[in-house]
Amino acid sequence: MNAPAKVMLDIWSDVMCPWCMIGLNQLDKALAGMAGEVDATVRFHPFELNPHMPEEGEEQAAHIQRKYGRTPEQSAGVRDTLKQAGARAGYSFDYTGEGEAPPAMMWNTRMAHRLLTWALRDFGPEQQVRLKRALFDAHFQARRNVSDPEVLADVAEAAGLPRLGALQAMIDAEIDTQVVAGQQQAWDMNVTGVPAVLINGKLIVPGAQEPEVYADLIRKVLAREAAGKA
Secondary structure, three states: OOOOEEEEEEEEEOOOOHHHHHHHHHHHHHHHOOEOOEEEEEEEEEOOOOOOOOOOOEEHHHHHHHHHOOOHHHHHHHHHHHHHHHHHHOOOOOOOOOOOOOOOEEOOOHHHHHHHHHHHHHHOHHHHHHHHHHHHHHHHOOOOOOOOHHHHHHHHHHOOOOHHHHHHHOOOHHHHHHHHHHHHHHHHOOOOOOOEEEEOOOEEEEOOOOHHHHHHHHHHHHHHHHHHHO
16 A cells, blocks of 8 residues: 655645635645545745734724725625635634624734744644634634734643743744745745645645645646656
8 A cells, every 4th residue: 555645735824814714624624535645734834914904903894895995785795705615614703702792803913923933943834733723713713813912822822832932932033034034935926815825836726725626736736746756
């Protein structure tokens, strides 16, 4: 029996991006269906959708209306589409905290990207993926301020990372340089939106795809590699 094929999946993503969460669940489904066929490693890389977002953030509906020129009715339609897509992917965007739901907000994610870059560098891909999921949940389900270093440190600690290390990482100039380099890499590859998945450094898959699309493209890349070795 052949050993599973090694697959490196580099994903450019932002915590503010609901389609990034949907795409991650769809990719997970694809990989689950390829168990025994591939041995996949997932790594996240930074992409700030709103790098100039101020510290106080912006209410989500107002942000979408301003940035994309949508009416309130159109924005509501987009939210419904996202909720339905999330449900199909096995993820709920509904508020899960106690009491009345706070307003859905958009936040600056530079600190979150520093945290994720540190997690990958010092603790490896699996721990980084756990942190990424925890950040998605903190933003979409708990509606916490994921631009606040104390909130981010809480999330990191709950995901199994050292709180002090997380706080230090967010003010580390070397880590910030890595964040800038990660974004530059995306721009150099003409990645203009997220999620974007790079398979074995050879094929970029834009947007959140269905599980069978991810699986098909992974197999195509592996087939090309095998043919090149023949």
